Amino acid sequence: MASEFAFLVHPRNTLREDMGILFGRPFSLVPERVWRSALKHLPVPPMVTGTMSRVDLPGQVTGRIITVPLTPTQLLTLPRTQVQARIGAAVDLARDLGASVVGLGALTAPASVGGKAFAKRQDVGVTNGNAFTAAMTLQAMEKLTATLGRDPLIAIVGATGSVGSCLTRLYARKHAARLLLVARNEGRLQALAADVARDDVEVAISVDMADVAEADLVVLLTSSPDALLRSEHLKRGAIVLDDTVPRNTDEKLLEERPDVLIVDGGLVEIPGFNLRGSIALAPKLAYACLAETMLLALSGHKGHFCMGDAQVDQAEHILQLAHEYRHLGFHLAPFRSFGRLVDATPTETFAAPAEELVSCAA
Structure with missing residues (x-):
């Protein structure tokens, strides 16, 4: 039986731009150094910045995008206990909102040792999406x-x-x-x-x-x-x-x-889902790590999945799930270069720019 999921992301290094997209243009006017200092020193909580639903189940939220308020550099350089506590708070939020599986997006995975920092948790399943x-x-x-x-x-x-x-x-x-x-x-x-x-x-x-x-x-x-x-x-x-x-x-x-x-x-097409929010991709696309989280939730998976190094048998299992739910997508997306559709041959020039990117944390 399908369950709900959550996927953790974080701002890019261009904080002013990201905050403007998430919360409105006035937030993009705040100086970059102010944003960086605020995220480092203030107890800014994790926040839901997007929701996902199936096209065939309109209005029913199946997943949430949760932003961990730390920059890439902060995730990799601040004291590990501090960083993992911030990521853990986002996992707590996901659990409290009903998620049974939480995916670790972008640098939240290496910052939590591929998810191993949460291996003892039994209240929610965690995957790093790497399979x-x-x-x-x-x-x-x-x-x-x-x-x-x-x-x-x-x-x-x-x-x-x-x-x-x-x-x-x-x-x-x-x-x-x-x-x-x-x-x-x-x-x-x-x-x-x-x-x-x-x-x-x-x-x-x-x-x-x-x-x-x-x-x-x-x-x-x-x-x-x-x-x-x-x-x-x-x-x-x-x-x-x-x-x-x-x-x-x-x-x-x-x-x-x-x-x-x-x-x-690492881009996957998901035409069977709608996203309200922003993950820095064109519509109907997802990162493979997000898609893994979605597939586990669709299959009703319980407990942790991929922690630390991805295993070959895990990759084969998640491919089987992708085949099972292929009516919703979960196949390799056409190639893009910095968001623009391309013809994937070395001698071809770029195609005309595709739709504008949906910007922000990933």
């Missing part, structure tokens, strides 16, 4: 590599993370490949490489972003409040699949490197 994110990223990789000819080199940046480790295993199980696994911890990289390498899967590792300049496809899966990928990191004609929120690519790259295609990753 479906890995599954949808795999499908996007398969479509993109089909445009690259024979034997492309694929760099997975953040390969040892929750999404990256699952994605690497999923891809290596299904495809012959040349993989470059990039992360900070060389020991974890070596262990992952040893786990997936076989006769038709060639694996190299690196702790240096500069090495991705050899890759034909770069998949970004890192948790950082800043754009990490720069022009010098990319070979001519490369494709970048940016599966990060906040994103690790800057729109300036489009001007600096018109030969490169940057694709927004």
Whole structure:
């Protein structure tokens, strides 16, 4: 039996803009430094900033978007106990409003150790959404590599993370490949490489972003409040699949490197749902981590689901649920680049801009 869900988001680094969108234009006139100081020092509570309902059940709220009032930088740099207490308050709010499963969006997941900070809770289920994110990223990789000819080199940046480790295993199980696994911890990289390498899967590792300049496809899966990928990191004609929120690519790259295609990753179509509010996406789109939360609620899942590293069997299970509820959507969305629809081939130019983005926290 279906149940209600909640999904946690947070403001982007452009607080003035986000607050103006959420609460009205006068709030965008408050100086950025004032907003940052307020969120850091004042006991600003979590707040419901959006609701979701099924098209076939109009007027019935099935899910809520709850904003954790911390910036990306604050989520990753303030004392962990303070940050997790703020995220925990948002989980409490979700529970009190009737949610049986809560999804951790954007940096609320790494800030709570992939959800492990709430593993002892028995009053509500928690998922970091990374299983479906890995599954949808795999499908996007398969479509993109089909445009690259024979034997492309694929760099997975953040390969040892929750999404990256699952994605690497999923891809290596299904495809012959040349993989470059990039992360900070060389020991974890070596262990992952040893786990997936076989006769038709060639694996190299690196702790240096500069090495991705050899890759034909770069998949970004890192948790950082800043754009990490720069022009010098990319070979001519490369494709970048940016599966990060906040994103690790800057729109300036489009001007600096018109030969490169940057694709927004982790996007799922959900035509069977309506959203009142704002998650920084065009209508009828959702992040895969949000979609995972929705699928668990639709299936009546009880307890926690994905905490810490996503597992291959979890990705396979959530794909089965996506197939079961395919009448509501839950399939890979057409490719976009910074919100604009694109033709996903390296030589094509951008299509005409799509509908304006629904802005704010994600």
